[in-house]
Amino acid sequence: MTVVRNYLLFLRRCLRVAFAGDWRYYAWMGVLTAITLAGLHAYAEQLAGGLATTGMTDQVSWGIYIANFTFLVGVAAAAVMLVIPVYIYRNRHLSDLVVFGELLAVAAILMCLAFVTVDLGRPDRAAYMVPGFGKLNFPGSMLAWDVVVLAGYLLLNAHIIGYLLYCRYQNWTPRRWFYIPFVFVAIVWAISIHTVTAFLFVGLGGRDFWSQAIVGPRFIASAFVAGPALIILALQVIRRVSTYVVPDEALLTLRSIVQVAMLINAFLLINEVFKKFYTDTAHGASAEYLYFGINGHDALVPWIWTAIALNIVALAILVLPVSKSLRYLNTACACAIVGIWIEKGMGLVVPGFVPTPLGEVVEYMPTWNETLISFAIWAFGLLAFTVLLRISIPILQGSINKENERAEIRGSGRSVRTPETRALHVQTEEEK
Amino acid sequence: MSDMHSTPGPREPARPGNDNGMSRRSFLRLSGGATAFAGVAALTAGLAPLRELASFTSLEKFLQKHYKEMTPREMERVLDRIAREVERQYGMRPHVRDLKPMDGVEFVYALNLSRCIGCRRCVHACVAENNQSGDPALEYIRVVKMPQGTFDLTKGEHNYEPESVPEEGYFYMPVQCQQCANPPCVKVCPVRATWQEPDGITVIDYDWCIGCRYCQAACPYFARRFNFKKPVIPKERLNPNMSYLGNRPREVGVVEKCHFCIQRTRAGRYPACLEVCPVGARKFGNVLDPESEISYILREKRVFTFILKEEQGTLPRFFYYLDK
Numbered sequence: 001m002t003v004v005r006n007y008l009l010f011l012r013r014c015l016r017v018a019f020a021g022d023w024r025y026y027a028w029m030g031v032l033t034a035i036t037l038a039g040l041h042a043y044a045e046q047l048a049g050g051l052a053t054t055g056m057t058d059q060v061s062w063g064i065y066i067a068n069f070t071f072l073v074g075v076a077a078a079a080v081m082l083v084i085p086v087y088i089y090r091n092r093h094l095s096d097l098v099v100f101g102e103l104l105a106v107a108a109i110l111m112c113l114a115f116v117t118v119d120l121g122r123p124d125r126a127a128y129m130v131p132g133f134g135k136l137n138f139p140g141s142m143l144a145w146d147v148v149v150l151a152g153y154l155l156l157n158a159h160i161i162g163y164l165l166y167c168r169y170q171n172w173t174p175r176r177w178f179y180i181p182f183v184f185v186a187i188v189w190a191i192s193i194h195t196v197t198a199f200l201f202v203g204l205g206g207r208d209f210w211s212q213a214i215v216g217p218r219f220i221a222s223a224f225v226a227g228p229a230l231i232i233l234a235l236q237v238i239r240r241v242s243t244y245v246v247p248d249e250a251l252l253t254l255r256s257i258v259q260v261a262m263l264i265n266a267f268l269l270i271n272e273v274f275k276k277f278y279t280d281t282a283h284g285a286s287a288e289y290l291y292f293g294i295n296g297h298d299a300l301v302p303w304i305w306t307a308i309a310l311n312i313v314a315l316a317i318l319v320l321p322v323s324k325s326l327r328y329l330n331t332a333c334a335c336a337i338v339g340i341w342i343e344k345g346m347g348l349v350v351p352g353f354v355p356t357p358l359g360e361v362v363e364y365m366p367t368w369n370e371t372l373i374s375f376a377i378w379a380f381g382l383l384a385f386t387v388l389l390r391i392s393i394p395i396l397q398g399s400i401n402k403e404n405e406r407a408e409i410r411g412s413g414r415s416v417r418t419p420e421t422r423a424l425h426v427q428t429e430e431e432k
Numbered sequence: 433m434s435d436m437h438s439t440p441g442p443r444e445p446a447r448p449g450n451d452n453g454m455s456r457r458s459f460l461r462l463s464g465g466a467t468a469f470a471g472v473a474a475l476t477a478g479l480a481p482l483r484e485l486a487s488f489t490s491l492e493k494f495l496q497k498h499y500k501e502m503t504p505r506e507m508e509r510v511l512d513r514i515a516r517e518v519e520r521q522y523g524m525r526p527h528v529r530d531l532k533p534m535d536g537v538e539f540v541y542a543l544n545l546s547r548c549i550g551c552r553r554c555v556h557a558c559v560a561e562n563n564q565s566g567d568p569a570l571e572y573i574r575v576v577k578m579p580q581g582t583f584d585l586t587k588g589e590h591n592y593e594p595e596s597v598p599e600e601g602y603f604y605m606p607v608q609c610q611q612c613a614n615p616p617c618v619k620v621c622p623v624r625a626t627w628q629e630p631d632g633i634t635v636i637d638y639d640w641c642i643g644c645r646y647c648q649a650a651c652p653y654f655a656r657r658f659n660f661k662k663p664v665i666p667k668e669r670l671n672p673n674m675s676y677l678g679n680r681p682r683e684v685g686v687v688e689k690c691h692f693c694i695q696r697t698r699a700g701r702y703p704a705c706l707e708v709c710p711v712g713a714r715k716f717g718n719v720l721d722p723e724s725e726i727s728y729i730l731r732e733k734r735v736f737t738f739i740l741k742e743e744q745g746t747l748p749r750f751f752y753y754l755d756k
Contacts, residue, residue, distance in 0.1 A: 033471070037471075037474050037475060037478050038478070040475070040478050040479065041477075041478035041479070041480075041481070044478060044479045044480070044481040044482045045481045047481070047482060047485060048481040048482060048483075048484040048485055049481075049661065050659065050660050050661040050662060050684040050685060051643075051658070051660045051685065052568065052660040052661040054660075056660070057660075058648065058654075058656075058657050058658055059654075061645040061648040061649060061658060062645065062649060116644075119644065119645075120642050120643050120644055120685075121641075121642070121643020121644070121645070121658065121659070121684070121685025121686060121687075122641065122642045122643040122683075122685040122686060123642075124489045124494065125494075125623075125640070125641075125642045125643075126642060127494075128498075128623045128625075128640060128642055129622055129623055129642070134498075134623055135498050135623055135624040135640075136622065136623065137621055137622050137623060137624045140619055140620075141619065141620050141621055141622045141646070142620065143620065143622040143644060143646050144622045147622065203620070204616070204620070204649055204650050205616060205652070205744055205745070206616060206650060206651065206652030206741070206744055207649065285586060352649070353649070355586055356654045357585075357651070357652045357653055357654045357741075358574060358576060358585050358588070358590070358607055358653070358654045359576070359584075359585035359586035359587070359588050360590045360654075
């Protein structure tokens with residue numbers, strides 16, 4: 001029983017620290033909560049009015065929700081790019097940062113699940129996917145695979161970081177057999193979640209734009225650009241707003257991952273574009289729509305060329321030595337993230353539907369309601385990521401631990417002012 | 433306090449000199465309460481549109497079993513529920529049945545492209561027979577106007593509106609569910625809400641579909657339609673002869689498609705699109721019966737028969753043919 005009680009005490013302290021912070025923390029969380037609530041309202045509208053409140057049609061039956069889903073699965077998968085150097089190459093610079101990567105993975109998976117849920121016409125029947133109660137079409141449907149691997153990945157990561165953080169809190173040495181095997185499974189699993197997501201598209205033989213063997217490798221390559229790029233930016237925000245020290249070496253290690261992945265991604269893109277345009281068969285109609293438009297239908301053309309420009313800028317900066325300077329590296333990362341978000345989101349999902357299998361060209365434009373829901377899911381994801389960081393950082397730093405548990409409980413049952421909030425609070429004053 | 437920075441590494445913050453914790457604490461508690469109240473109020477207001485969802489689902493519907501797992505008694509209860517719902521909404525008691533496939537029957541369709549004049553009467557007969565939504569309009573059959581001399585569908589026109597049909601220099605290609613023997617849509621469904629029946633008809637359990645639209649993405653024939661809105665059927669148009677897997681009114685958020693008029697064909701009648709066709713371009717029947725008209729056509733017109741997108745390996749039960 002004490003085990004359970006101790007764990008509940010730990011959770012209670014985690015919950016309390018999640019609600020404590022300086023005014024900037026409240027402002028940030030307030031803004032994110034407001035956007036999330038606005039999105040919840042938009043989702044209520046969608047539930048009441050049906051998916052007619054979106055820009056989707058029978059012709060283009062997936063839109064910005066599945067686009068974001070695809071991108072975010074990549075982000076989640078790429079979180080392991082921090083794990084590999086630590087556990088396989090024993091790179092010490094990154095060792096504590098693994099937790100941040102895995103927290104990002106958890107937040108990204110939560111966003112993925114939210115994006116597929118809002119895409120469902122009947123979310124009230126989502127439980128029909130639960131084996132036993134419903135009829136999960138496993139292993140037949142790639143969507144069933146995706147549900148299984150995403151849920152598994154969420155559990156794996158939650159276990160690994162949950163265990164490591166609790167050990168740190170209790171000042172125990174983590175038992176290697178209780179997490180190292182999971183770490184290695186998670187590495188393979190990460191590749192699998194993105195491969196399965198690629199197969200979701202590749203498996204549709206009737207859609208030439210997607211049904212290409214290269215989609216899987218490109219998914220992985222672009223994910224290993226966007227994911228670590230996002231982590232590079234996130235780590236710098238973390239070291240600015242908290243007392244946590246992130247060495248520059250860690251950022252530069254990630255830079256070399258982004259660099260190599262970006263080169264591979266560009267190479268694969270060239271392969272794809274060559275195949276689609278040089279052969280000049282009728283199968284290239286979707287690519288033609290994407291890059292040049294068909295008969296004046298060209299909604300995606302400005303987007304894809306923006307993405308290409310951003311990716312080229314990112315690639316150019318990354319291969320040059322200037323990217324060792326953080327300012328340039330950040331520019332490259334931002335360009336790459338936006339570029340890949342466009343190219344692999346809307347640039348992948350929508351052209352697959354245009355023209356339709358019967359040759360009809362119908363364009364897709366997300367509605368305001370749909371866009372708001374998407375923003376809200378991002379806000380919700382950032383909210384989750386921030387809360388997870390808010391809890392984990394003091395634990396990693398040792399300012400919340402078993403020893404000061406008693407002091408806090410004795411002090412005041414309801415106090416929001418725990419030692420760890422003071423650390424943040426003080427830093428604000430310093431900056432003033 | 434001293435144990436809070438026990439691990440090396442993090443930057444050491446300075447100790448605070450002046451602590452105004454009490455006032456700050458009470459302020460936080462006060463504003464916390466106000467924030468919580470405002471939050472709950474905002475949430476309630478934000479979710480207000482959900483009030484329109486009263487009839488969206490019920491525990492009875494949620495716990496309803498998959499079509500294939502229902503006992504005959506359970507099915508009876510479900511059919512009764514459907515009849516009650518239709519009566520409430522349309523003021524007419526329908527005849528809802530669950531017709532089973534007949535032994536030794538495999539349905540096949542054939543369409544004579546030399547005859548079709550592109551009048552779209554099949555499209556409208558289908559809508560009327562199968563209780564499709566009028567607003568937004570939902571149609572199972574798409575007639576593509578094709579320039580003569582090509583089968584490249586990208587050259588076709590979908591929204592043609594001439595004074596009269598047929599037009600010189602064109603032929604017409606009606607496309608609907610091809611009832612594939614190897615259906616990609618069935619394979620991808622994550623919850624097995626769609627499957628192929630023994631008589632060759634691919635059906636959907638509208639009460640089981642979760643509305644992910646993966647089947648729409650998988651279909652190479654643009655045969656599946658999604659209810660983006662709550663379907664609206666004019667009362668005077670409602671067809672009361674209904675079946676569970678066929679033309680009973682659908683709900684918002686589920687996929688539907690051509691089912692060879694299952695409520696007619698399993699009772700020995702022809703599909704509505706066939707009956708209405710003014711030029712007799714449409715043929716339908718049991719391919720397992722060598723004496724049937726459809727068997728005769730597939731045998732005799734062999735050279736001039738083709739299936740759509742043969743390279744997809746979907747093995748349609750829908751054939752197109754040309755007169756000699």
